[in-house]
Amino acid sequence: MSASDHHQQPHPSFEILGGGLHRFFPSLTHLTRPYNPFPFITWNRHVETIFASFFRSTPHVTLRRQCLRTKDGGSVALDWVSGDDRRLLPHAPLLILLPGLTGGSGDSYVRHMLVRARSKGWRVVVFNSRGCGDSPVTTPQFYSASFLGDMHEVVSHVSDRYPNANLYGVGWSLGANILVRYLGQESHNCPLSGAVSLCNPFNLVVSDEDFRKGFNKIYDKALSSALCKIFKKHALLFEDIGGEYNIPMVANAKSVREFDDGLTRVSFGFKSVDDYYFNSSSSDSIKHVQTPLLCIQ
Template sequence: MPAASAAAHPSFEILGGARDRFLPALSHLSRPYRPFPLLAANRHVETIFAAFFRSVPDVRLRRECLRTQDGGAVALDWWVSGDARRLPPDSPLLILLPGLTGGSEDAYVRHMLVRARSNGWRVVVFNSRGCGDSPVTTPQFYSASFLGDMREVVSHVTGRYPDANVYAAGWSLGANILVRYLGQESHNCPLSGAVSLCNPFNLVVADEDFRKGFNNIYDKALTKALCKIFKKHALLFEDIGGEFNIPQAANAKSVREFDDGLTRVSFGFMSVDDYYSNSSSSDSIKHVKTPLLCIQAANDPIAPNRGIPREDIKENPNCLLIVTPKGGHLGWVAGEAAPRGAPWTDPLVIDFIQYLERGAVKAPETSTNPGSKEALYHLEV
């Protein structure tokens, strides 16, 4: 079946203003979506299996800690295995944004690292403050609302490789941040293309579902990870005053509790609902001018199907949405690599970016942020 006819395949929901433009290039869609039989019956089984039993490729990374304008720091992990240092200066560059509490050690991130590098691309993982052992140097972490670090990372990377087209792929919270960035930068975005995977889109809807039934398991696991990061740096928040509730954040039993005690106060929101409502990337889709592929799973327990901004995606000539019937959250245990190999989505991401790269028009040039300093240090990991 040719790729162009994939829209008629019953396995997928495919829509978007860029459907006719991008769909023929996605050869991976010519194959039916076949989830691994033993995992397909339950979205939670697939989600948990992928989180705990997916293989983790062994890769060699070079860590660069980038000091931000406000005195904070983020960690950029660059692929350095093999001939990475000898790539031409105009080789395409891919920035990876992991999900909440995620980093370059996560299986889904590493599989994308390997696949992108095998195609001759430079790859770097953007570890948010405190994630992936990224240093925390100020009493502020990261959030769904904050785009300052994203802007500085993109500015730094594009400034270092001015001849390269730069792309980005984000998962879950990283996808939400990425799409919000695309919307806010709009006509001035220096990225040549982007991919959003498992994006919760509407954080109010996601929060509602997150507190129901079996989803409490994910809530508790993510809260535990957030509290662990926080406690490593709790001294930074001593005597901070204001509306902060540091004991509540340190001992939170839910992500919502953590966000109420710390996150929403750090970023100036009146309440958790105010924070979620004003940090949702569903409101940004209509402003996106950069080619954007959104990949979702219809049965995702953390990024609800009902939260996808379908109408705005349909009307935007730069966006394409693909919804698989199954996949769970960060799962997609299907295809030739199943059950322990790369997610089914990885070849689709490659198809999309390679298509953009073949016909790429250089993204608008942006000056490197004068307030952004070069790397503080490098660390082999």
């Protein structure tokens, strides 16, 4: 819901699909209360975003890192709350957090969710994708909106480690897109008991177009700068890669689109960056999702 909607409706709009109305709505009674935005900063969504980025505190949490080697030789980093194995029962509900593009366990929004879930007795693990959150990169391939291999391996590993726990997932932005695509691909066989999608772009073609308009260019530049920083840290892996890769463009990308065109879409076998965006959108996965899913935009 945008800031301009505050005067048009007393509370967020809410839609339930798939027959879950009578099962879940009674527990969400707070949605019927009027929405009272934070004073001064909620007149504009960009002000809200910038305020949270620069002024919101980052909770201190001691994490224990586990590096998981994937079947293709890649690596991802799983960050667990230190000491949870002593404090929590083996069957405590387990929450997998998927940060947004370039994000990781050190980001404020991830830490706040982690702390809130821990306060309710949940075991939490942050899934840092390849290169994100200082996760190691061991092959010339990062991650993408289309690639679900790492997600499958992380869920399988976590499930094997805590076989008696119900698993849940929360994803932001690109992490939400990956989560919803995973839910749709797994469909009736999904091992997750529930999931939440936060600020999911859903349609990456539309998202790409919006990124190149107005104030959104600021976000585009910031994210492309973060992507370039991750790439340069591991540039030696791509030194002699050849093929359709455009390494100079990747190293100096001024937009997420440039980065994806020079590297991401080539790594994952797409003909063009538009082909990559079209075929990696989670909007096409929704109809296959059979797991309880809450989407908050």
